[in-house]
Amino acid sequence: MTPEALRVAIAEDSAILRDGLVQLLVDRGFVITGAVGEPAALRSSVAQNPPDVAVIDIRMPPTFTDEGLRLALDLRSRYEGLGILLFSQYIETRYAADLLADDAAGIGYLLKDRVADVSDFVEALERVAIGGTALDPEVVTQLLGATRRTDSLSVLTAREREVLSLMAEGRSNAAIAGALVISEGAVEKHVANIFAKLDLPVSENDHRRVLAVLRFLES
């Protein structure tokens, strides 16, 4: 738990889910600055009571297409350091690309299903709130499936691919180590190998290395 409670704003048009999220986050000690059902309401909520992170449903009124995505891009350009967690029932790789166009800091894109694993979800939200990245495994799978760099990827070992995927999701070395049940030192070694094999620029920051991996997969 963070020493100071993180402040969260929620835009989700399904009342059932919105109430559920509020319940869950309050339960976990977050402060809810606003829980609304449509984009304009979130804009004014964020302006009045700025949160650390906004959880935004992609499909919202009035057209139920990509309102949430446009709202996210707009809020990002206005409020520096505001974390955005996009929340959707489908993963559209193009949305991820739009969202991560220039920066992966403070960006999350998760399937709604992920709330079922409460701790993982809360961990991802916290990561985004403090400037990290949280990409849904589904996004990473799609990117890996669509990439034309299969030749380069084929030089990686199976374990290195696992590490690459988790890295692309935005996880820290410690989290990767926890997920794969290996030591953090081992993770560091894998990461160094991956960067060397793929000829990527080494970076300290978790979100920078996410961006590096994504650029590599997209190119």
Place this chain on the structure above:
Amino acid sequence: MVEQTEDSEVRVRLGSREMSLAVSEAQMTATKALARRILREPFTKRPWSELGFFIVSGGLAGIGLVFVGITMVAGVLLAITFFGLAVLALSIRSARGFGGWTRALAHSMLGEKVDDPEPFAGRPGFLGWLQSSLRDRVGWRAVGYLALKVPWTVLGVFVAFSLWWDAFACLLRPFAGGNGGGTPVWGLVPSLFSGDSLFNGQSFDRGFAVFLLGFVFLFAAPWVMRGFVNVDRLLIRSLLGPDPTAARVRSLEQARTQTVDASAATLRRIERDLHDGTQAQLVALAMRLGMAKEKLEDADDVDLDRVRELVDEAHRGAKEAIAELRDIARGIHPPALDIGLEGALATLAARSAVPTGVSVDLRSRPTPAIEAIAYFCVAELLANVAQHAQASRASISCAQQGTWLRLVVRDDGRGGAQLSTVGSSSSGLTGLTERVHAVDGRLNLVSPPGGPTVVTVDLPLSP
């Protein structure tokens, strides 16, 4: 007993029966009007414009037939070369032009408005153009028109035009004397009245007879002329107007587009229902169970009340999700239809908020597609009744009429329902109309302000 009534009608009473013997005033007026019309007809504008049209359009058709005929023969003779085919194509295209001019003439001189046929749509490239031209149905029908019109004009001139001519010849004869005023020499007239016996005498009686004959001709001519022109109108309408086959193809294409759009809209609606309803319910449900699970993990300090609350909410969510899924599935294919339309309509009526009576009279089961459309029509109409009509009663009737299934949904509400056809505001009724049109059915709405509203849907039993 015989009595004269005021309207110059003679009534005969036989016991309690009454019979009308004489012509009533109305009939007499009608007879007078007819006589007046016959007498006035030669002096109105209409017969003259019809005569003018017949002569002018006949001349045009003559030129057209000669031109098209010559180019066509030339085209066929040269057909072994490419050039010949091109000439043939031009010939057919030119027939289209003559058809257009004839339509314009008919419009300006007869006031006969015939819609333009579909414009020529050549496929790209010279070969495409050639092929489209040679297979241009409109062009070929125009050729057919020219081929029929020319002999018809010749016959018309022979019969009707000569009647005019002879009418004047006879009328002028007593004044001009001798052959100077002319004798009936044209067309059929001389053969009907052998000229020698009637016209060559010099006596006053004969001269008077000829003069009278002239009158008869003068008043008969407009009607004979009209007969010929009316046949020509018919030819123009059927051969120079829009091709019924093409119109049929177009309406089918439209129906197909509507069907495709309608099914896309249906899929979108189902997706929305699943996304907003069931999926959201299940996510919330999973989330609550996830929270409960985490709370149970710390065995030493379990907040049982909170966990019970979460499980309770999840349980309720699961039941709601099941109910929503059932509704969505029913929207895709109503299970009630499995037992037949009669049972399905009875179920709909029973579920309706407004008390609804049902009568079904079907000798055989319609196809599943027609049954489904009938079902959704009634479902939508009953939903409209419940929402807008403020009705106290409604009724559904479903009966077989020949090869049609006739559905009638009636309510005693406030009426004023409309089929919105403007823009994309797709009201339920408009959606219904599209569904019904997709199978060549008809939907008719009668809803005067104040009610009652009656919607009649006719669906073909064998589409």
